[in-house]
Amino acid sequence: MKKTLMSFALFAASLTTVAQDGGIHIIPEPVKVTSGKGQFILGKKPVIAYADEKLKNSAAFLTDYLEKNYGVSADAQKGGAGKKILLSLDPTLQQDGEYRFVSDAKSVTIKGKDPAGVFYGIQTFIQLLPVEKGAALVIPAAQVEDYPRFAYRGMHLDVGRHFFSVDFVKKYIDYIALHKMNYFHWHLTEDQGWRIEIKKYPKLTEVGGFRNGTIIGRYPGTGNDNQRYGGYYTQDEIREVVRYAAARHITIIPEIELPGHALAALTSYPELGCTGGPYAVAQTWGVFDDVFCAGKESTFTFLQNVLDEVITLFPSTYIHIGGDECPKKRWETCPDCQKRIKDENLKDEHELQSYFIRRIEKHLNSKGRQIIGWDEILEGGLAPNATVMSWRGEKGGIEAAKQKHKVIMTPNSHCYIDHSQSKKEDSVTIGGYLPLEKVYGYDPLPAALTAEEAQYVLGAQGNVWTEYMRYPSKVEYMIFPRMSALAEALWSPKAAKSWEKFNQKLPAMYKRYDLWQSDYSKAYKNGEQWVK
Numbered sequence: 001m002k003k004t005l006m007s008f009a010l011f012a013a014s015l016t017t018v019a020q021d022g023g024i025h026i027i028p029e030p031v032k033v034t035s036g037k038g039q040f041i042l043g044k045k046p047v048i049a050y051a052d053e054k055l056k057n058s059a060a061f062l063t064d065y066l067e068k069n070y071g072v073s074a075d076a077q078k079g080g081a082g083k084k085i086l087l088s089l090d091p092t093l094q095q096d097g098e099y100r101f102v103s104d105a106k107s108v109t110i111k112g113k114d115p116a117g118v119f120y121g122i123q124t125f126i127q128l129l130p131v132e133k134g135a136a137l138v139i140p141a142a143q144v145e146d147y148p149r150f151a152y153r154g155m156h157l158d159v160g161r162h163f164f165s166v167d168f169v170k171k172y173i174d175y176i177a178l179h180k181m182n183y184f185h186w187h188l189t190e191d192q193g194w195r196i197e198i199k200k201y202p203k204l205t206e207v208g209g210f211r212n213g214t215i216i217g218r219y220p221g222t223g224n225d226n227q228r229y230g231g232y233y234t235q236d237e238i239r240e241v242v243r244y245a246a247a248r249h250i251t252i253i254p255e256i257e258l259p260g261h262a263l264a265a266l267t268s269y270p271e272l273g274c275t276g277g278p279y280a281v282a283q284t285w286g287v288f289d290d291v292f293c294a295g296k297e298s299t300f301t302f303l304q305n306v307l308d309e310v311i312t313l314f315p316s317t318y319i320h321i322g323g324d325e326c327p328k329k330r331w332e333t334c335p336d337c338q339k340r341i342k343d344e345n346l347k348d349e350h351e352l353q354s355y356f357i358r359r360i361e362k363h364l365n366s367k368g369r370q371i372i373g374w375d376e377i378l379e380g381g382l383a384p385n386a387t388v389m390s391w392r393g394e395k396g397g398i399e400a401a402k403q404k405h406k407v408i409m410t411p412n413s414h415c416y417i418d419h420s421q422s423k424k425e426d427s428v429t430i431g432g433y434l435p436l437e438k439v440y441g442y443d444p445l446p447a448a449l450t451a452e453e454a455q456y457v458l459g460a461q462g463n464v465w466t467e468y469m470r471y472p473s474k475v476e477y478m479i480f481p482r483m484s485a486l487a488e489a490l491w492s493p494k495a496a497k498s499w500e501k502f503n504q505k506l507p508a509m510y511k512r513y514d515l516w517q518s519d520y521s522k523a524y525k526n527g528e529q530w531v532k
């Protein structure tokens with residue numbers, strides 16, 4: 001008897017949950033959702049009308065999604081009143097990226113403050129579709145008012161340690177778009193491979209794009225596979241990817257690492273190092289002593305020429321110049337570096353690094369661009385206009401915001417998607433433990449900042465370092481579902497966030513990953529993590 005009562009209570013509770021939110025499970029959680037009565041039936045050949053040419057890409061994104069995931073051929077057309085699915089702009093809305101979504105039995109309307117807002121409304125539309133292939137295409141009646149909490153909602157991908165095809169990079173960009181995120185930080189150069197074609201320096205990819213082996217297993221490894229490995233993106237491919245991202249309201253920030261993590265570049269052009277080499281593209285992971293020489297003028301000529309080509313490919317105002325993990329060992333004994341320290345009245349090698357970054361910043365600023373650097377760029381003095389990406393915890397970000405510099409939070413405590421997601425590691429990872437709940441609970445605004453200082457925090461980003469992600473399936477396995485949790489931490493107002501509700505939304509999200517034919521953490525799928 002008691003057992004029956006108990007089950008009934010649970011049953012009633014689950015009914016209440018459905019009734020309360022109408023089964024509307026949107027990630028990231030919107031600012032406000034109201035469920036209505038009935039549902040909208042898309043039919044066999046839905047027409048998606050857009051009132052403004054600027055919304056064509058959003059309509060195309062939806063038609064592609066319907067085709068790819070449900071085999072439905074929708075028709076996108078310019079149009080206005082009287083259309084059943086209508087996208088339009090509404091300049092009376094206030095916030096960048098804001099939208100209103102209304103569905104009922106007769107129509108679906110999405111109005112955006114700007115084209116990005118309409119695009120985010122499309123993502124909400126997508127999340128209201130059924131998650132099973134072959135299910136009738138209906139969406140529940142609902143009203144959604146929504147806009148993002150943070151202006152910067154990013155994901156990073158390291159293509160240096162392992163190279164990923166243009167096709168996968170596009171899929172990754174789609175994942176960013178489907179989560180209402182808007183920045184892709186493309187980590188293009190590393191010790192283990194230089195991945196971007198530079199016309200003036202062809203050896204960067206001919207030589208630096210390949211390594212003659214890779215360690216097996218976790219660092220320091222149980223051996224070397226002795227397989228030549230590598231690849232790179234041509235400039236045409238890069239332009240294509242940039243266009244693809246722009247159509248999804250995503251800005252790509254390229255990263256060209258300097259002065260450290262430069263072995264692939266040094267192997268291609270040994271004269272850029274302090275010792276002159278010879279060097280070899282790295283076959284193992286970690287931090288290497290050989291870095292760009294900060295004394296020789298030719299280093300700056302080279303890097304400025306490289307960056308001049310980079311900025312022709314990437315319209316992003318922000319260009320990431322690395323700045324992390326640069327050992328000073330070679331500089332300490334290099335006559336050119338020591339002469340530079342003396343000539344420029346620098347105190348030590350940290351100030352030499354600061355000199356290096358400032359020179360690069362000055363060059364990029366002169367071309368209308370702004371630099372982002374990892375938090376080591378604080379050491380020896382911050383370049384005047386630099387944005388700091390805080391990765392060694394939040395300390396660097398807090399310090400930079402206090403100095404009135406812009407900040408993007410990517411603390412390794414909460415945003416390192418390469419760390420293990422289960423307590424007992426179920427595959428080789430770089431280590432650490434970053435469970436879903438911790439990502440979900442992340443608030444990019446540290447309590448240590450005043451309201452005024454907090455305005456310098458643009459948002460946050462998930463970092464995906466790929467030492468232990470050789471294939472796309474492993475990347476997907478690592479990012480899902482943690483990326484979905486991060487998306488909510490970055491988009492949703494604090495008051496709308498609920499770990500309990502997020503868990504209720506996850507089963508549908510897993511089915512959606514299946515629909516996308518994406519791999520994801522089986523540990524989570526089997527309920528080992530997300531149900532306590």
Ligand code: ACM
Pocket residue numbers: 324325374391
């Ligand atoms: C970093 O993880 N080295 C930025």
Ligand code: ZN
Pocket residue numbers: 273274292293294295296330331334335336337
């Ligand atoms: Zn030197």
